[in-house]
Amino acid sequence: MTHTSPPDLATLADTMPDGVVRTAELLATGVPGPVIGRRCRPDGPWQRLLPGVVLMSSGEPSRRQRLRAALAYAGEGAAITGLDAAGLDHDIGVRADEAVHVLIPEARRSTTNGYVVVERTARMPALIDRDGLQYAPMPRAVVDAARRERDALRLRALLSGPVRCGACSVAQLCAELDAGNQRGSAAPRAALRAISDGVVSLTEGLARRVARGAAVPPPRWNVPLRDVSGCLLGVVDAWWDDVALAWEVGSHHFRLGLAEAPLCSAQPQLTSAGVLVVRTPPARLRTDPLGVRRDLVQAFHRAADRVRPPVHALPDRAR
Structure with a gap:
């Protein structure tokens, strides 16, 4: 195997989207495993964000870097859902280190790990590519977030925001609730009834x-x-x-x-x-x-x- 020289390592991050890369990809480029291990030590220039996923910098990862790392960990065909996919992180107040919700096909075996919540589903949505990241469509993303939301005020804002800006309708959200798992659907249904009456917050x-x-x-x-x-x-x-x-x-x-x-x-x-x-x-x-x-x-x-x-x-x- 041809080893990558230190000067190459210093610039390698520039070739990786958002500086995030799978360990397997590093090995495939010729970076030896021991080198990866040393650079990911607490005092090293890299860090492991998730098992098998490296951030090629030592600073605090951005939300986007966390999202890309979550997709890299979940594997090909995964989609970001929930607040991040719905574009409601500012409305609801998502912290930079808050969990990333990811959907994967039911046959896959990836599991929840670290800050990534992995959900296996038989209803894998069509992926929407936005700036190099893969997301679930708006109605699915909103409903996936709503099922997990326990705060009534945040839930109302979560459901009403996309309706208000025309990104999806109450009917689409209700249809998505009907099609999916009924666990956690009671509170979103009640909130959608209020929105249907014309009051979105x-x-x-x-x-x-x-x-x-x-x-x-x-x-x-x-x-x-x-x-x-x-x-x-x-x-x-x-x-x-x-x-x-x-x-x-x-x-x-x-x-x-x-x-x-x-x-x-x-x-x-x-x-x-x-x-x-x-x-x-x-x-x-x-x-x-x-x-x-x-x-x-x-x-x-x-x-x-x-x-x-x-x-x-x-x-x-x-x-």
């Missing part, structure tokens, strides 16, 4: 009560907004279409584009398009509902006194 429910007491017309809720070219500007909690007034209560962050797009504030895009946006911290809905109602009335009159901008809301029937 507990904060939004409170906002609706506050809005009903304000001297303004009833708004539409969870409305995607587009500019004259049809480009999605964002999804707002409440929308008064006649005057192009938006209200954000922090029940979710704005989300631009597809569900896998990074979370960010859409207010600059909406403001640039001429939309008047009222932002209300969720806590103020409870502590100062009268003040919030005054803000809404004042903002409504300001919006009505200007020329309405060319911003369009997607009709309910088209959503």
